Amino acid sequence: MGVSSTIALDAMSGDLGAEVVVRAAVASLSRHPDLNFILVGDEAELSSLVGNIAGDHPRLSIRHASEVVEMTDAPADAVRRKKDSSMRVAIDLVKAGDAEACVSAGNTGALMATAKFVLKMLPGIDRPAIMAELPTTGRSLHMLDLGANTICTADHLFQFAVMGSIVSADVAGIERPRIALLNIGEEAGKGNDVVRDAAAMLDASTLNYVGFIEGNDLFKDKADVVVTDGFSGNIALKAMEGMVGLMKWYLRRAFTRNLYSKLVSLVARPVLNAVSRESDSRNYNGATLVGLNGIVIKSHGGADSYAFQHAIDTAVVEVENNVPQQIGKLLQREAA
């Protein structure tokens, strides 16, 4: 990373506990020689884990937090009542400038509400959105919102498009990213008022808007940024994840069906493993909460250490590219 950076890791809020986060941090230290980590959570538990896994490490520190946000906590309660949660303290470290980014595998709603409360939104942005990078047969795709906002207006979708465009251009290096709106048809009249109004706004903007896109075209390299509301986006993302599972189940069943297929599977193993790795959703773990005055990365709640490392890598890229500042600049340009 050139200059030294610090990332705060909420070590307590994921489904699989603190060990996953500590192991991911230790593994990431060697891959990122300029990076420092602050592990946030129960000091006794974290000290013991660090001692067992890494011994002492100069770039790994611990910040105590006495509370944990549960997956069942209401977002407003997390903000109001758990001011010493590992999630809150990790975000506070970003606000105070003690960390350049934070990563959490906790409750999405609570993370969003806390981040919004502590860090505030960029001027011109009403709501944060969850954005992730997805694979395609060509260039990778940035999609948002993946679950932060269950109800969106056309204005929100427009703001998501601006933010997606910036990240696609600055982080993925794509010139004039193609922006599409996820819809149930490609024709102009399809969908509901929200997507139709957002389409009119995008048409009139300086963004490179290319129209509506359907779910079956997502992976065909027809758009660099796909914008949708958080309800449909989350459902689409998880349905795709489910379909990967079903396809792998089909493959396993076919390759164990009879003696011939079992023999074939022996020689096909390295090839099948490559496919399994490529379609492993853990390689895409780490979604960005865009629109905030600061970098907050949301890891899948059930992320293992391998997946959590990918979320850390996403944070590193965002820090390197100064994403919030870049979005802020483009928003001012669009408003001018």
Next chain:
Amino acid sequence: MGVSSTIALDAMSGDLGAEVVVRAAVASLSRHPDLNFILVGDEAELSSLVGNIAGDHPRLSIRHASEVVEMTDAPADAVRRKKDSSMRVAIDLVKAGDAEACVSAGNTGALMATAKFVLKMLPGIDRPAIMAELPTTGRSLHMLDLGANTICTADHLFQFAVMGSIVSADVAGIERPRIALLNIGEEAGKGNDVVRDAAAMLDASTLNYVGFIEGNDLFKDKADVVVTDGFSGNIALKAMEGMVGLMKWYLRRAFTRNLYSKLVSLVARPVLNAVSRESDSRNYNGATLVGLNGIVIKSHGGADSYAFQHAIDTAVVEVENNVPQQIGKLLQREAA
């Protein structure tokens, strides 16, 4: 089918033209020895196609229709202005009792509006929904709405659940089908007001409601009927279709990457072909427009002859099971 039945086929409205429909009808005649088809559309074109493909066939007749509903036609225009379209005439045949069901690969919105106008809704149902059967690792799944209604109320979702439950019980033979609502989380507070209100209604009903389901659990045999609004449902369905395409692309690439993988692909071909067949969405072509006083099956617009045959098969099953009457009966029971 035991007794002789007749199915009207809109031969003109699909993307690939009338030949696909004529070929599917001819192939289906031999598989269903008690079935009659009425091909609806341009008489000269259809006569020539039938002559070339089948010669004369006693169970294949042609009904002339002078107009075609285009994919770009607004639903209201299709209803008001194209009263002699192949789509309209095929539905009129069902209304008149000359056919027990009709199948169309045309414009979804126009098909729904025309079917609703001509056949009317079952008592207690406000809107038709598009329902399809999807594969899982266990029993197959009925999912609705897949695109008929872009905005739904909790009442609509409840009605969809009732209809899905009947079809799952009577057509798939599942006792007390497990009903789930598609949502962005499993916890009670997740999602938006519409799904939360629908959950409360389902909880209080006689249906076997099992709670919210997320997209990644769709294929894990956790529910027999999954209910959602038409916007999210259509996006989820197409995103899954897209993911199947991406997985097949990964497989193709992995098996052609180097000499070893190419050699492996030779012996693995029969196994891979089995997977390809199992995950072929054409085997699931043919969605039902449930809620109408009559059977209307929607085929994918781009369906080829193989896929269109599956849509015909769906119609056959619905006719055999008298689906609209069965739904009507359960609705009366729920209302009592």
